[in-house]
Amino acid sequence: MPSTRLATLLANAIREQRHLRELSQRELADAAGISQAAVARIENGNRAPSISVLEALLAAMDVQLVVGVEPLDAHLDARIDDLAVRPIAERIEELGLDELLDRLPDFPQVLTGSTAALLQGAPVPVDAPEIALRWQDSKLFTRWLETNYGQRWNARWSEFGGVWLEPEEPGEHRWSTTYGEIRATMCDELPETIEVRHGRRSYQVVPLVELELTDARAAELLRRYRDRQLTSGG
Template structure:
């Protein structure tokens, strides 16, 4: 499963959080740091590790500096799950951009699966894209939606989005970046059985957790880790932070 660099993901989340806390737009932060809004947007998407001088300028413009720490190799997923468990489901849904993307999907038949389905059922597993199941029979409709949403397919060779045809039938991983956020699709002959999860004023059709564990090895491993650590009462691991210069 393709993923951006862990460091890029951490920096992206940290910058979004600190910028949002100061109620600044990307353009306002860019003006303060002497860069472009598009550069800020790229960093906040977390697609690749940005240059250190630019990162330092951006955080300096927020009155902060980056503090780098080292940790055990396996501790990062645990720290992310601990951080997610401490946040409300509303916050996790908003950060993923789930509702916005689902609104744009319109009447395309789909189910939520993978880590997205697990998240909606209360599991604090990291989700870096909205994960859906789509029937091969709806592939043409899905392709048309991707093209209208300026979808760029993940290119494993270049480790970035773009340079491949978006249609699911074409070679490549079923992972796209769109104007509404990132989306990962499980293409199938028929949609799996689903349950309905209600949160706030919205209902979501999701694959049950037991099915997620049987069909998504990465999500299954994270769920097992979370249950084991919850039983052991393990403390949260420390992660990268932004600090106010002394």
């Protein structure tokens, strides 16, 4: 089962409360009567805990859960509003984009998805750098992943690892590496790009108009951003 927003929220809450009390995962696990591995999985957001496990974890820290509701995807609109006032340079650094690009092997690649939208000024959330590369370069990419401790996303278990590393194998094109997470779109030929510049660096990116036609996730985020602009009179 894919990780859900609720699992992520619960993971953040448990991890934050544990850190406030200066507890290790082992200490919290012992107090709650579960395994340290279970605490690690819950805090990674890979698994949502059962109600009984959640109550045991919180009770071990002398807190309880308060449940509320909000309009669907209100968190996403709030995040877009927050990103709209942040400098692009700050977001590039936070993403670790330049370091990753400097470390990738010397084969043709372009930035796509939400990463390309970010570099063109759209305040859309970006969870990991997204590149497009050719199928003919997949073996070079695989060797780079092997060198940099790559692990491929395992959709069945909602965690990295346990599946074949190579892009040719079925599964999501998403990996964790020494330089953070990276996502890839594999294609026969690279899409047309434009060049954008930030600071002293130039980036080859897929234009926004093309993203809206070919990338459903980026298109939805761009639509939400424009809707926010209209709502706020921007």
